[in-house]
Amino acid sequence: MAGDAAADSIIWTDDFLIGIGELDYEHRGLIAEINELHLELRGQAGQARIADTLGRIFARLQAHFALEEHVMAERHYPHFDEHKAEHDRLIDTYTEHMVKFRDTPNPGDRDALETVLRQWIVNHILNSDKKMSLLVASGGP
Numbered sequence: 001m002a003g004d005a006a007a008d009s010i011i012w013t014d015d016f017l018i019g020i021g022e023l024d025y026e027h028r029g030l031i032a033e034i035n036e037l038h039l040e041l042r043g044q045a046g047q048a049r050i051a052d053t054l055g056r057i058f059a060r061l062q063a064h065f066a067l068e069e070h071v072m073a074e075r076h077y078p079h080f081d082e083h084k085a086e087h088d089r090l091i092d093t094y095t096e097h098m099v100k101f102r103d104t105p106n107p108g109d110r111d112a113l114e115t116v117l118r119q120w121i122v123n124h125i126l127n128s129d130k131k132m133s134l135l136v137a138s139g140g141p
Contacts, residue, residue, distance in 0.1 A: 008042070009035040010118060016125050018133035020071060026064045027125055033057045034117050041110050050105075054098045057117070061091060068129070075136040083128055090120050 010031050017024050037053045039045075065087040072080045097113040 009038055010122065018125065018129045019137060020133050023064075023068055023071065023129065023133075026060075026067060027121075027129070030057070030060055030064060030121055033060055034114075034121060037117070038114060041114060047105060051102055054102070054113075058091075058094065058098060061094065065091070068132075072132060072136065077132055077136050079132070079135070083132055086124060086128055090116075090124070093120075 012028055012031055016027055016031070018027070033053065033056060037050070037057060040050050040053055065084075069080070069084055069087065071077075072083060077083065093116055094113075097109065097116055101109040101113050
């Protein structure tokens with residue numbers, strides 16, 4: 001069973017690199033945390049351990065977004081407000097799913113929580129963050 005769970009993990013590839021070292025480092029860490037959560041949810045981890053991982057992911061998301069928003073502001077990213085709004089929506093959605101899972105854990109909530117994290121991290125990095133990095137590297141829109 002652990003092999004099946006591991007097979008569903010997000011595999012880090014260079015496609016995730018956006019060319020901003022500190023953000024690439026953070027993205028790699030977020031993916032590692034999401035993969036850890038995935039294994040815990042699919043394995044025999046207890047509720048307390050899962051809650052701890054959920055909390056670490058939440059704290060890491062907040063810190064990562066603060067760093068990314070600092071980079072965007074410092075480099076005068078023209079789509080800052082739109083990008084920050086994506087971050088805010090994810091925090092709100094993640095918090096909602098995290099609280100629901102913590103209060104009444106069931107397989108449907110587990111799957112919804114994982115789907116939000118996995119789809120967001122992949123789509124956000126490959127689309128929004130890549131777009132942002134290209135513009136801040138080139139110095140303009």
